[in-house]
Amino acid sequence: MSGAPSPVPPPLDLAAIRAQFPILAERIHGKRLAYLDNAATTQKPESVLRALDDYYRHANSNVHRAVHELAARATTQYEAARDRIAAFLNVTREECVFTRGTTEGINLVARSFLQPRLQPGDEVLVTGMEHHSNIVPWQLAGAKTVAARITDEGELDLDDWRAKLGPRTKLVSIVHVSNSLGTINPVAEMVREAQQRGIPVLVDGAQAIAHEAPDLRALGADFYAMSAHKAYGPTGFGVLFARREHLEAMPPWHGGGDMIRTVSFERSTWNDLPYKFEAGTPDMSGAIGFAAALDWIDSVGMARIHAHEQDVLAYGTAQLADIPELRLVGTARHKAGVLSFVMEGAHAHDLGSVLDQEGVAVRTGHHCTMPLMERFGIPATARASLAAYNGRDDIDQLAAALRKAHRLFN
Structure with missing residues (x-):
């Protein structure tokens, strides 16, 4: 019917999705890998x-x-x-x-x-x-x-x-x-x-x-x-x-x-x-x-991927808003799964190093957007970016690592 809302796609089976990506089983510094560097490159499925x-x-x-x-x-x-x-x-x-x-x-x-x-x-x-x-x-x-x-x-x-x-x-x-x-x-x-x-x-x-x-x-x-x-x-x-x-x-x-x-x-x-x-x-x-x-x-279905990533993005936005001294850079109304942030007292590279020790992979730096960094008056951000295999547990691991970083730097 004209004007009817689009049907909500069924949710992803996240465990089944992750099982198709061998690299996600890697342990990083003894920790579960939370790979949140997908804007730089995504991981590859078995197929x-x-x-x-x-x-x-x-x-x-x-x-x-x-x-x-x-x-x-x-x-x-x-x-x-x-x-x-x-x-x-x-x-x-x-x-x-x-x-x-x-x-x-x-x-x-x-x-x-x-x-x-x-x-x-x-x-x-x-x-x-x-x-x-x-x-x-x-x-x-x-x-x-x-x-x-x-x-x-x-x-x-x-x-x-x-x-x-x-x-x-x-x-x-x-x-x-x-x-x-x-x-x-x-x-x-x-x-x-x-x-x-x-x-x-x-x-x-x-x-x-x-x-x-x-x-x-x-x-x-x-x-x-x-x-x-x-x-x-x-x-x-x-x-x-x-x-x-x-x-x-x-x-x-x-x-x-x-x-x-x-x-x-x-x-x-x-x-x-x-x-x-x-x-x-x-x-x-x-x-x-x-x-x-x-x-x-x-x-998998692009509509399902999009809906899943938007759910994780909304959850991540809310979780990171509760991190002391952390500021999100980029809060547009229409966004894909990118969470860029800075933390008072910590350079982005130092943040990235702490997160890595906790098994969380993010990208740090100017992300080949130096004019944009100048626009916001910052040298760099840390950036967590999402793919179909990311879930709320990745966000929880990120948030816990950021709280640890805050205790170290503030």
């Missing part, structure tokens, strides 16, 4: 480990341009992975360029799409919460980076963002989910508004795809970059979605094998999409492992 092992044991070969059986197996699995990834994102396979990760995807757009279009004084509009990989590539390409303000709560000031959309704005590049704050930006609205002014949009989806069901066709962004290892897949592999019309117009940015159709000493011509942008031996195991990770996400 992904098996897919990687199976590839190397039974199909390891370079893909394409060979007729022997192992090459055929490798090529079949590799191209099936592209189909799987495209289906997960609701785009065509030709629009899925394989990269080393989000950072390389953004650099590809900066050099191949933006740089040829730039004139002196042209701008890329970002936000004050961007990762360095969504700032530095635009500067290297020759653009001026302009950042929209964020509020004390860590939310984007949309009025300021709109005011900075101007005639010199050649691209909008926005983070979907902040790695430091957990803030979920209204990217669909921002894509619409920018494109109404004829401005293309790139979305940094590194922190989003493991927590929110992606439909890139519905979102309508021109580009969307992601990394496999933030979504239960292997490291060193990523995907750049780019609309076909852009890819057809963009020149290659790396040259070498497999991205060419013909080569002579006088000139070369380029392969079809997406191979035009995939020079050299590809990361076959990375693609296969990422496809297996997406299968795992679908087997």
